[in-house]
Amino acid sequence: MDPFAAINGAGKPQIWQIDGLSPLPEEEWQRMRAFLAISEPEMGAMLASVEALFKRGHELVVGTYNYLLQNAETAAILGWESGADPAHLSERRRFFTVWLARLLGMDFSTDLAHYLFRAGKFHAAHGPTPRACAARLHNRLNQPRQRHLCALPCRGNAR
Numbered sequence: 001m002d003p004f005a006a007i008n009g010a011g012k013p014q015i016w017q018i019d020g021l022s023p024l025p026e027e028e029w030q031r032m033r034a035f036l037a038i039s040e041p042e043m044g045a046m047l048a049s050v051e052a053l054f055k056r057g058h059e060l061v062v063g064t065y066n067y068l069l070q071n072a073e074t075a076a077i078l079g080w081e082s083g084a085d086p087a088h089l090s091e092r093r094r095f096f097t098v099w100l101a102r103l104l105g106m107d108f109s110t111d112l113a114h115y116l117f118r119a120g121k122f123h124a125a126h127g128p129t130p131r132a133c134a135a136r137l138h139n140r141l142n143q144p145r146q147r148h149l150c151a152l153p154c155r156g157n158a159r
Contacts, residue, residue, distance in 0.1 A: 029113030046106060054104050061096050065089060095119055 023031065038046075068074040069084050078092075079085070099119070102112055 025113040025117035026110035029108075029110060029116075033108055043106070050104050050106070054101070057097065057100050057104065061093050061100065064096065065093060095122075 065084070068078060069080055072081075075081055079088070099116070102115075
């Protein structure tokens with residue numbers, strides 16, 4: 001036991017957090033929307049194609065993940081070298097389906113900006129729990145020819 005722990009802070013967990021970064025998700029979203037400069041006729045064309053695109057949305061989601069699973073490099077990144085984890089695949093399909101539905105529905109709201117920002121944190125491994133992340137990494141490291149990359153995002157790093 002360190003007799004000076006109460007004074008020097010030894011033994012206390014340190015919490016690191018970065019705040020005040022700019023731009024905010026909604027500011028970046030507005031900048032990207034302005035860059036697109038979508039005209040009224042273009043918005044009309046998008047609206048006219050929603051039904052045809054939405055009709056094949058499920059096929060697109062399933063086909064995308066089947067392709068990622070069959071490609072050795074993306075399967076490794078996702079941690080699916082021995083096949084997809086059903087819970088992880090379900091989570092990813094859900095996210096992709098919501099994303100697709102909102103974009104096809106022409107949702108350009110700041111709420112979508114925040115949703116995409118949060119999802120990006122998860123996809124970039126900043127966002128499930130450090131314990132689940134560590135368990136998955138441990139399992140992957142103990143298998144031959146595995147990459148040293150945890151495909152599960154780590155919620156312990158996200159706000």
